[in-house]
Every structure is written in C-alpha cells, then in structure tokens.
Amino acid sequence: MAADQTTIFRPAPSRVRQALRFLWPLFGLVVVWQVLVMALDVNPRVFPDVPTVLSAGWKTIIDGTLLTHVGASLLRVSVGTVLAIVTAVPLGIAMGVSRGISTFLTPPLRFFSVLAGIAWIPIATLWFGYGFGAITFVIFNAVFFVVTYNTLLGVSTIPMPLRHAAASLGAGHWQMLTQVLLPGALPNIVTGIRTGMGFAWRGLIAAEMIATNTGLGYMLFLARDFYRTEVIVFAMIVIGIIWLLLDRLLLAPLERATVERWGMVQRS
Amino acid sequence: MKSLVLEHLAKTYFDPYRGTQVEAIKDLSLTVEEGDFVAVVGPSGCGKTTVLNMIAGFVPKTGGRILVDDREVSGPGPDRGVVFQSFALFPWKTVRENVAFGPKMRGVGKVERARIADEYLEMAGLSHAADRYPNELSGGMQQRVGVVRALANNPDVLLMDEPFASVDAQTRMTLQEELTRIWEERRPTVVFITHDVGEAVFLANKVVVLARGNLLAEVDISLPRPRVWDSLVHDNDFKDLSNQVLQLVRSA
Amino acid sequence: MKSLVLEHLAKTYFDPYRGTQVEAIKDLSLTVEEGDFVAVVGPSGCGKTTVLNMIAGFVPKTGGRILVDDREVSGPGPDRGVVFQSFALFPWKTVRENVAFGPKMRGVGKVERARIADEYLEMAGLSHAADRYPNELSGGMQQRVGVVRALANNPDVLLMDEPFASVDAQTRMTLQEELTRIWEERRPTVVFITHDVGEAVFLANKVVVLARGNLLAEVDISLPRPRVWDSLVHDNDFKDLSNQVLQLVRSA
Amino acid sequence: MRPLQTLWGYYIRMTIKWPGLAALIPFIPLIALWSFVVWLELFPRVFLPGPGDVLIKAWELLYKGILLDYLGDSVVRLSVGAAAGMALAIPLGIFIGLNSRAHEVSWPILLFFQAIGDIAWLPILLIWFGFGLTTMTFVIVYTVLFPVVLNTVLGIRSVNPELRRAAQSLGASRPRILFEVTLPGALPNIITGLRNGLGYGWRALIAAEIIVGTSGIGFLMFDARRAGSVEEIVVGMIVLGILWYIVDSWILAPIERATGQRWGLVSS
Amino acid sequence: NAQDDDLIPLNAGMVSGIDQLGLPIALEQGFFEKHGLDVHIANPYATGVDSLNALQSGEVDTVQVGVPMIGAVVRGMDLVALGNYSGNAAQLGSDTTMALAAAEGSGIDGDDLSTLKGKRVAASFGTINHLYVLALIEAGGLEVSDVNLVNTPPPDMTVALLADGIDAFVGWDPWPIMAQTDVPGAYEVVRGGNYISYVGFNVAMRDWVEENGETIEKYLAALSEADQWMRANPEDAAQVATRWIPGLDIEVAKEAMGYNIQQADRRLSANNYAALHAAVDTLHRLGFIDDTFDVNEHINSTHIVKVMEEQPELFSDLPAIPEEAMITDGYHFEP
C-alpha cells in the first residue's frame, strides 16, 4: 500500500529562506562559470574568471564610478519604461475594448513593432534631441510594444460576463477600467512589463552608445573598445542583478498579492 | 420602477467560422408591467438566457424592440440588475467587495457600503465567508454571492438567470422567501428564469413558457400573497398551477 | 466494478495569504459497496464537492484514507469518471470531440469514437449541436455535455456533482431515467451529489446527508426498481422517504 | 466632434466591407504627416529624407539587386534563428510552467539573463563563434527566448486546473494532457509570446547584422549610414515593417482567429 | 605575371573608411595578382574592434586597424604591426584626415583652443579621434575635465550637431566635410595641424607573421603600389571610394581623398614607433588602459623595410624619410 498520501500544511517559508531559495541557482551558475573557465583554461580576454571580474568590479565600486553609471542608467531606464507603460497599458486596453480602435491601430502597431531602437537613433535624435531625448525614445521603443500586446491579450481574455456584470452594476468607463479591465488583465500586464523591462535594459545598452559619458552601457562599450572583458562581464552582471532586484521587489510581490491570491494563475 | 416591453424580438447567432447560424429567438412579444414578477421556464436551450441577455443589453438583438419604461435598450445599465447563470463574480474581489460593488459604483461611502454588503451576506448565510475570494467558495456559495450582489444594488428591473440552481433545498426556500419579501417591499420588475416549476409558480405573478425561441404560453398565477412554503405545499391551487406549467414545459 | 471506502477523511483548506484555514471535511467515514448508487445531499458549502474532489484524486486530503477497491487513491484516473459542478468542458474541442475525449484517450479509433459520441449526444438531446464549440451552447446544454462525456468513458466509479442542476424539468427526468438505465445495465459505483431531494431518492440506493463537514445520516432507499417518474410521483413510500431526507437536510 | 464621429463611423463600415483597406488606411495619415514635415523643411533633407527620396532609393537598391539579395540573407538568418528559438523556448516554457521545481531553479537565472542585451553578448559571441550564422542564430534565439518562455509559463499557469482534472479522470496520460489540454489552453499566451519574441528577434537581427554582418538588411541600413546616408535606414525600416506585417497577419493572426478567438477564450 | 594557380591565397579585413581604401584599390587594380597574391577582402567591419575580433576568430589573416590594437595588445592579444595603412613615415605628426567641426554660434575658435572649455564635444572613445581631441584640449591649455567629452559613433556626429546635442565633434573624413554641407552654419575649427601622429597599421597575429614573411612582403608591396596609384589618381580613387562606401557622395569623397593621400604612406619609420608609443602613453596616463607595452615587440618593420629596399620605385613620389628616423635591421625604439 502506498505511503500515507496525506499532505500536511507547511507554513509559508520565511523571507530569508525565500531569498536563499531564489539565490542558490545563481550561486550554482557562478560555480559552473568558474569551474568551466578553469577546466578549459580560457583566455581572460575571451572570458575572464570570477576573481578577475570581482576585482575589476571592486575597483569601480571603490572609485565611485559604478554608482555614477548605475545611477545614470537607472534614471534613463525608469523614465523610458514608465513613459512606455503609461502609454502602452491604456492603448492595449483601448484596443481590447474597442473594435474600431483595434482595427485602426493594429496595422501600424504591427509595422512598427519590429523596428529596432538603433535604426531609430538618427531620426529620434532629430525629433527628440541628442542625448536624453533619443535615449529615452530608444528605451520607450523597446518596452512599448510588448506591454501593449500583453495588455491587449489580457483584456481580451477577461470573460465577457465579468464586463457585463460590472456594466449592469453601474460601472462607468473609468470604473470599468480600474475595477475590471486592469485587475482582469493584470497577469498579462505583469508578464508584459516583465518582458518589456528586460528589453528596456537591452535598449539602454544600445542607446548608451550615443551621446553619453556615463551609464552601464557606456561602461560596457568603453570596456569593449579596450578589450576589458572582465569589465564587460561585470557590467552585465550588474545589469542582471539590478533587474533581478527590480523584479523581486516590484513585480513578484505585486503578482503574489494579486493574481496568484485571486486564483487567476496557479501558484508557483 | 419600470415596465418592460418586448416587441417581435429576434436573435440569430452567426458563426463566422462555419458560416452557419442559430435562431435562438424567433419572434417574441411580451409585456411585463411595472413592478411585476415574471418567471420564465422552458426546455434547456430554448433561448431564455438569450432573451435575458438582450434585455440586459449584453448581446445585440437581430430584430424587434426592447423597451424599458418606453425607452429602447441600448446597452447595460444599473437600472437593470443581473444574476448570471455562470455567477460572473470578480475573482480579484473578496465576497464583501463583490457585493459592495454596485453601491461603490454609485459612490456610496466605504463604511456604508460595507454595512450594506454585510446585511445582504447575512441574509444569504455567507457572513462567515465575507473576506474570502470567490475561488475559495463552494458552487452554491458563489451563486448566492451573485444573487445578493444584484440585490444590493437595488435595481428597478431585476433579471435573474437560474439564481438558485446550485443551492440546497433549505437555503433555496429561505432565499425564495427573502426574494419575495424584498420584492414586496421595493417592487422591482423581476424576470426570473428557472427550471424549477414549483419555484416559478411560488414566486411569480405570471409564468412565461418558452419553446424553441417562441412564446408558448403565459400563465397567470393568482395565488394570494404573502406566500410561504409551509402553507403552499399543501395548497391545491398551487399544485394545479404547477402541474399546468409542467405539462406546458413537457409539451414544449 | 469497484467499492469505495472513506475512513476518517478530513480536509482543511489553508489560505497562505491570510494564514487562515477552513475545515471543509472534519471526520467522514463511509462505505459504498461495489455497484452501489449513493446520493449525497446537504446544505450548500457543507463539503460535498470537497469529498468528491478527494475521491477523484484532485485535491489532497489532510487526514484519513480513501480506498477504491482496497487501493488507496493517489491521483485522478479513468476508473473514476467525474461530472463537474462547473462543467469543465474543453473550450477548444467541439461538443462531439469533448464527448469522444475519453474513448480517444483509450485509443478507440476515429470512426468508432464518433459513433459512441453521437450515441450519447442523441441520448442527451444534443445531436443538433455536435459540431458546436462549448461557448456556443446554453448552460444546460453544456452541463449535459459534461454528463455524457463522463458516461461515454464507461468508468467503474462515477462521481457526479449536481449534474442536472441547470437542466429543465423535462430533460432532467429523461436524463435521470437514462442514468438509471445505464446504471442497471453496467452497474458502476455511483456517488451523486444533488440539491434535489426527490432526485436523490429517485436515483439512489442510499442517501447520505452531510452537514458542516460531518456525516449526519445515511438513509437506505429500498424502493423497487426499475423506477419511473410516472408511477413514483404518486407513490407514498417515495413521498415519505423524500420528506424524511428533506427534514434531515433542513435540520443540518 | 460630430464630423469626426461620422468619419469614424464611415471608416468602421468600410473596414468591415473591405478588410484589406483596414491595413492601408491607418498609414495614410502617417505618410501625410511625414511628407508634411519634410515639406516644411524643419530638418535638412539629408537627415530626414521624404517619401519620394526613399522610394527612389528603394527602387535603386532593388534595381541593383542588392535589396532582394540582402533581404534573402536576412530572412534566412531570421528563419533559422526563429525556428531554433521557438524549438527551444516553447518546450522550455512548458517545462518551467508545469514543473514547480524547474520554475524555482530556472526563474532567477532566466530573469538574470533576460536583461543582459544581445549587444552586450556580441563581442564575446564573436570570439566564441566567429562572424557566421551561429552568432546570428545565437543572438536571435537569445532574444526570442525570454518573451516566449515568460508568456508560455503564464499561459500554462492560467489554464483552468479543472480542465486538467477532467482530462485526467477521462484517462489522459501526462503527455496527452499536455497536448490536448494544457497547450490549447496556453495557446493565446504562446502566440502573444511569439509575436513579441519574433518581433524583437527581428530587431536583434538588425543589431547583429550591423556588427557581424556582411550582408542583410541591417547591414544595408548601417553600411550606408557609416558614410552618412539616412535613406537606406528608412528603406530598411520600411522593408522590415512590411515583412513583419506579412508574417504577423498571414501566419500569427489567422492562427489566433482559428484558435483562441474561435474557442471563446479570447474575445475578438 | 604569375599563373592563377600559383597565387597565394590571403584573407584580408578592413573597416569601411576612406583611409582604408588602399586595400580595395589594390584588388581592383590587380596589384595583388601582379604581386602573386589571391586576396579576398571580407566585407568591411563596423569598427576596428570588430575587425580584431574577426582576426582572433580566424576569419581573416590580416586587418587594418589603429588605436583598438593598443587595448587588444594590453589584454594579451599578440598582434604585430607590419606597415601603415594611414600615417606618415617622413615626419612626426600627421592628422590631416581628421578635423574638429563645430556648430554655428558655439564660440569655438580655431586660433584659441581654450574656447573649448565647458563645451560638449563628441568623439569616438578608443579611436584615433579620441587621441586627437585629447591633444587639442592639451594644446588649448586645458585639462581633460574642462571639456565635456561624450562618446559618439561617427555616423551620429552630424545629426548630433544639428540637433544641438553637442557643440562640436572631432572625426575623421568624411564626417567633418559632411557637417559643413549638411548642418547649416557648421564650420571647421581645426583641420589636422600635426597635433598627433596618426596610428593606422596593417596588423596580423604573431604566429601568422612568423610563418608568412614572403606573403607579407608581397602583400605590402601590392598595397604600396595601390597607395602610389591613389596618390597619382585621387579623382579615380574617389570614384572607387563611392563604390566601396555606399551612400558616400562623390564630391565629399573627392575632398576627403585630397586629405587622405597626404597620409597614404605604407612605410614605417621611427616616427611610427613614436606615434604608437605616444598613443599608448596617453591612454595609460588617462586611465583607459591599465598597462603599457614595449612598441618594439609589436611592430615588425623587417618586411616593409625589405620592400622599401627592393622596390624603391613604389615610394619614389613620397618625401624621403629623414636620416634620424630611418630604420635598419635590428632597430630598437627608445622613447
């Protein structure tokens, strides 16, 4: 006979344990990296080992340059991303709600969604100015389309009866938006933002090629020009960590408190 | 409250993928007086929900007219409260928030609408579950939330689609009596879909029998009010009327 | 066919967000003989669906044991067919494909399983809707699809959660008689949840009354078979048994 | 307001009558605006060429045979990358969506790498894989991966668990459940993931072709740019936009209509 | 003269730029075949760094690269410079192909470079124009921190100037020339001026160099002949430029070619050792690289010297290398 199938409830793990559980795969990755570099005896110009990267990173931390770069990049990413989210979510909802708007906007949306940020740079510079304007545009362009498409999907998967129920309980347009469409589309919006912000960081790196003397992308390009692979890898790690933190501190709690709790998606 | 007039109402569903069509409602005329209570019965798939959805303004009609207080229906509105066959609770709101949704839309203050909600939850025997989310409720509990959510909004016209189908016999009787009480107090115009013939006769002033998208019969129920189950179960008029309606549904 | 034994079954739902818990089933012991037909009644929220879900292997129990033919249940399986309270039809399959799903999983050939499906759809009065998708059906039609989908798979144990709640009186009687016929023919072990006391007494050999997560009573129904509505409605034993069960539910 | 409304109503009716027009009309105001800005001479022509200039340049490139050649190269790279990306991302997404242990282990790693742009990887990839199809494919796969995985995971986690239960108790084995229940249920999300992923994969290709490229649309755009011509950039953008438009509206959108919308999972 | 099948195959890489044109010209004019080589030119790379990556990955045998070589050598890439693709052996100081262009009203004055103070100036960091702007700043009596330098890829410089994102930029041709035609009011502040010595070498990996001495000599000879042809026919060379650099305007190409041929000198002299050394030194001083290296180890002048000795006619139109800068076998540069 099978062992007792009874499941005993386990209390939610503590914050520390949760963090550890989240971090150990990353530690594993670092170990694999170091072992691979040592085992294959990789040239540091091709791929540096862990201590080299750490000491290169340490140097930038001490002399304060890292902080400047991170600060500059964070500012650019936040402005671009926030602009994109506040335009994309309403647009996605409008398209999900109105057939007319969606027929009108689908073709341009489709057309522009593949146009890379770097292709826009010469034109964006003309329109929005060199430097901050163009950079913001490139980041915006990276985030906007994913969030729009995911919001659109989110809105159109809300079961019709829910929208009907709200309408017949007297919800006006605004209330429909805040009480039904936004929460209903939330799982998809979160995934859209999660994907979009990932692309925002990528867009940033492309954008910081131009008109800058600060930022992680700048740091990365400069390192590339002088073959400082360990600085490149360090910058990549910093970008990854910042993004992880943002996701852990902003998106994941939002997800847990809302869509998972409401039973709209299964818990992970 | 408001009167309700259906004139040569028709609804055909199109399937754009297959190019076929389903005539759900063929030609339906019906007048419901202000403050009247009409029950609609009929075989599964005869078009009851479709009619209700058109009155509520959810699905566009393909013919005829629907007048609520002499004004043609153009979309959903809080004057017509709806209880859905599929409950349609907001998963992202607790039970209390679901019930308080209508008052909130009307701009009722936080404390007051919690009070309203709790009052109705009490009535539905759901006080203990007020803080749960819908996915933590049993089927019957969800249905009751759907019912009181519509009642709490105090609409002029109440459109109810098999509101007690998933509720046990005992709770059902309580709810039926509560509904009668509320109706007598406020006199909303009610359209009540049910499969339970006894329920239809117990509640309504008039029972409408639908069959394959058409009106088959209207039966006036002139039983005295207030009606209570304890006395009615043994009432011969009640039995006769029930039997009459049952025969009609069977013949449909 | 298979017997079914519940021993000190318990189920507590935890809400990890709020840290609260709901004791849905407290301590339930019950034996259902091979080929028996048991109806479960009880107030809304008393734990009927929870028990069914545990027998089906969908939700983990938090205490006790469930034995199907002396083997402990460890997960869902085709030996136990389920009719869901919320239908659970596959939206991406037509009605026929939904019904043919079980046979398809068993590896029945295309032609044969279409034949099986059509036979059952005929029985449920749904032949005309065989090629539609679930979202194009009325509530009662969806429910009937859910019922015949389970029947078509010919399981040893049949777990049915208010399978006829959304079906009109006439169709319901037909389905009840069909179910009786099928049960007499194949003798699956049936656990049938319903809110309709008459239905419970009409169908079952034993009616189990649940109350707040506990077993309140078991009532043996020794009415002769085959049972048909036309004769039973006037049968006094039937009336007495129904009343007895109704009183039990009310007292719950 | 009034005439606008009538115009809008007219537009809606027209698009219902001739759906083909719906794809063209929204671009008319865009092109008009573009021409107008050029006509105003707000910016020197060399920086913002007009539609006419671009058309002439496109014709010239077409005539020389370069455009089609390069387009062919890009399409091959993209197809290889997209195919590899989908082949990797969809199964991975399914695996992570179904298996909570896999989710726990891979999620931090996924998010970490998500933000690190392909451009950052390029210098390292070039040393590893050289200037060939492998690098291109890697970059595209890398870009396609994240949106598709994230969306697939969401899609799978939001399939109603009751449907999976129904299938199980009808005797479906795990693989059968996957194909008969989980995948169709997650399909709307998977398609949106593909739409985002492939769209951005296209962008990554452009970025890669600038550096790695020896041919291709991205190369065409930036090769000329290195000598100061913007026209090729605009030609490239238009070609890419049209191409993606075709892919989306002839492949993705029809799948969407025939599945999610038809099944009533997604309102149209 | 040589038979087709006797030709020695060679893969060469370049970056698309006017100063690199000697390579394609040698191909188009048949100089490679004439010198017994079958050269294949990979499609031009975007930047010098990319061309070095290509070299590292084995895609090409030799490339033409300038300052990016320094970073690579510091990080352990064993590169050897074999000749100049652009530079000047006859004198110290050669930068005619670069200029500082400024926007109208920027107030930057070519006669007084201290006017650069506080201005936003774009340069491509890690390239020769970076070194050039650093020298200009020094010449103006300023500190690097007095000027707001921003990193910008060359193609974006003109549009940046137009959009008023920068006050001025330094760049190689054709960008300063184009700025004057495309950006209303833009003007050339300084052109060349021998502030620095150009670094632009034919570069290969040491292993390869050690095994292919003869091939290298043929290669350098062919390129030298191409340079000579370019110096003699600048108009025709400009035509070639428009073919190899799509989008390049012929008028711009002609003007740029006029400057370019002043630096089309394949020879090596002590001046080129000094140029590389100075570049390494500057970058190290400013902290862009952690380490320096001995330029003697990474310049191999043997092969070009041999060509110069055996085929002097290829260089007959060039100014003679001054005695003190002449290099002989066993030459060792002392800073």
Ligand SMILES: Nc1ncnc2c1ncn2[C@@H]1O[C@H](COP(=O)(O)OP(=O)(O)OP(=O)(O)O)[C@@H](O)[C@H]1O
């Ligand atoms: N997922 C869940 N999380 C928390 N509580 C739950 C969950 N599912 C059910 N419950 C609670 O367990 C109790 C029993 O629910 P169950 O669905 O078994 O009732 P039921 O007897 O089937 O009722 P009904 O006749 O209304 O369908 C109820 O109080 C319900 O709120």
Ligand SMILES: Nc1ncnc2c1ncn2[C@@H]1O[C@H](COP(=O)(O)OP(=O)(O)OP(=O)(O)O)[C@@H](O)[C@H]1O
């Ligand atoms: N969205 C739809 N598309 C196509 N046909 C539909 C749609 N909705 C309903 N129908 C069809 O219209 C008819 C009437 O459906 P309706 O839901 O009104 O029935 P009903 O009387 O409410 O039945 P029940 O008692 O089973 O709920 C049915 O034949 C149904 O299949």
Ligand SMILES: [Mg+2]
């Ligand atoms: Mg209905």
Ligand SMILES: [Mg+2]
């Ligand atoms: Mg239940």
